Amino acid sequence: MIIFFKQGAGKNAMITLTLIAAVIVAGYIIYRIVKKIKLMQWLKANPDVSRVFLMYKPNIRRITFVDLYSVDRKEPKIFGSNYSVVDKGFYLTPGRHMVEVEAKDEGTWTSGKNRNYGREVLEIEVGKNETYRISFDEEKHEYYLKLE
Numbered sequence: 001m002i003i004f005f006k007q008g009a010g011k012n013a014m015i016t017l018t019l020i021a022a023v024i025v026a027g028y029i030i031y032r033i034v035k036k037i038k039l040m041q042w043l044k045a046n047p048d049v050s051r052v053f054l055m056y057k058p059n060i061r062r063i064t065f066v067d068l069y070s071v072d073r074k075e076p077k078i079f080g081s082n083y084s085v086v087d088k089g090f091y092l093t094p095g096r097h098m099v100e101v102e103a104k105d106e107g108t109w110t111s112g113k114n115r116n117y118g119r120e121v122l123e124i125e126v127g128k129n130e131t132y133r134i135s136f137d138e139e140k141h142e143y144y145l146k147l148e
Contacts (some may be wrong), residue, residue, distance in 0.1 A: 103136035
């Protein structure tokens with residue numbers, strides 16, 4: 001490796017790789033900023049939206065949560081972080097919507113067993129400026145929409 005740096009070929013390769021990594025990081029940051037601006041514009045255009053939180057139930061042996069795939073066959077307007085599923089949810093305009101969700105049961109360090117309950121499309125109706133939570137009953141294998 002030291003031989004390449006002395007000859008100059010490795011140094012040029014490192015500069016090129018650094019530039020490529022910088023362009024990728026900058027592109028991702030720009031993508032996130034544009035996505036956030038579009039969400040803020042959508043929220044200004046729709047001031048009466050409801051918030052729907054997704055279930056997150058941690059346990060010592062496993063973590064059970066509901067994952068969201070689409071709303072009315074479109075990309076959902078998500079709030080919260082993908083890294084912190086505790087406060088994750090999505091926005092819905094008042095009325096009826098088709099929501100595609102899946103309940104997952106992931107094992108932690110004491111139990112490495114994972115289980116997916118399969119994707120389901122739920123038809124839900126929400127009101128104006130309300131807060132809901134989608135939960136899953138593991139025994140009955142049913143989803144519930146609760147007003148909070």
